[in-house]
Amino acid sequence: MSETETSETTSNTANLVALDPDGYAPVNHPGVTVPEDRRCWSxxxxxxxxxDITPPELRPSALAAHVPAWAEAAPTPAEVHDWRRxxxxxxxxxxxxERGWPLHPHGRTGRTGRNLGKWGENQAADPIVAAGNSEQRWVLLITRxxxxxxxxxxxxxxxxxxxxxxxxxxxxxxxxxxxxxxRPTILGRDVVADWRQTDHAWITSTSALYQLPARVxxxxxDDALDATWWPFDSLDQLDTAVTAAGRTLYAAHRPLLQRALDHLNQP
Incomplete structure (x- = not known):
């Protein structure tokens, strides 16, 4: 057995430790390690x-008894019949x-199953609200x-x-x-590195920037514990302020916030 194969076996064995009796891992499990040269599906x-990080409420036996209002009923992508649309x-x-299952656009994730409402793409909308001007700027964030x-x-x-x-x-x-x-400025339409993504279910986001003259x-x-205006002259400044308050910035949104700053800082 090669050193690479030994490393992969060790990694997979370590991941199996966290599995429940039915073979599912916790929903926040990092999955198996995917080397960059093996990420591409080709x-x-x-x-x-x-x-597999499928939560209990989305497993086949649970879906047969009850389908959550936010989820589709298909236990696997094989039961989805509108892939063309x-x-x-x-x-x-x-x-x-080859089975007709959707593949994550960015390649292998190390995780399978579904921890989102739908198989394949799940569309989200992320409004970035900035207030003030170049001398003092703020951004509105929530505590999830x-x-x-x-x-x-x-x-x-x-x-x-x-x-x-x-x-x-x-x-x-x-x-x-x-x-x-x-009317906001559309910043992008992208795949988001969300903690729930798997090989067959992921999130794409339309991110948009709203610019206000002052904070409101x-x-x-709803599902926000708090709503706060944070200083937003740079991502480092935002990080420092959030950390000083004993909080953490959601990693998946960092690229979106940087894109907003790049737009705001255009000459």
């Missing part, structure tokens, strides 16, 4: 055994494997009630809803700030 890796509507193009970190107020796009409508709705629901009469009153609601 690279053959017959020994690849990703860790989903692929056509996707923010980020993705492929299907699921993982307790400081994050952009946002969430999943509802069935039949557009991303622009979701931006306004999520901001209003989580902070009480209504910017329906403002924000009150946490």
């Amino acid at each position: 690279v053959s890796w017959p020994e690849y055994t990703p860790t 989903r692929r056509a509507a996707a923010l980020v193009p993705f492929k299907l494997d 009630d699921d993982i307790g970190t400081e994050a952009i107020p946002g969430g999943m796009v509802d069935p039949g809803e557009t991303a622009p409508a979701a931006l306004v709705r999520e901001l209003r629901e989580e902070t009480g700030v209504d910017l329906a009469d403002h 009153t924000a009150i946490a609601a």
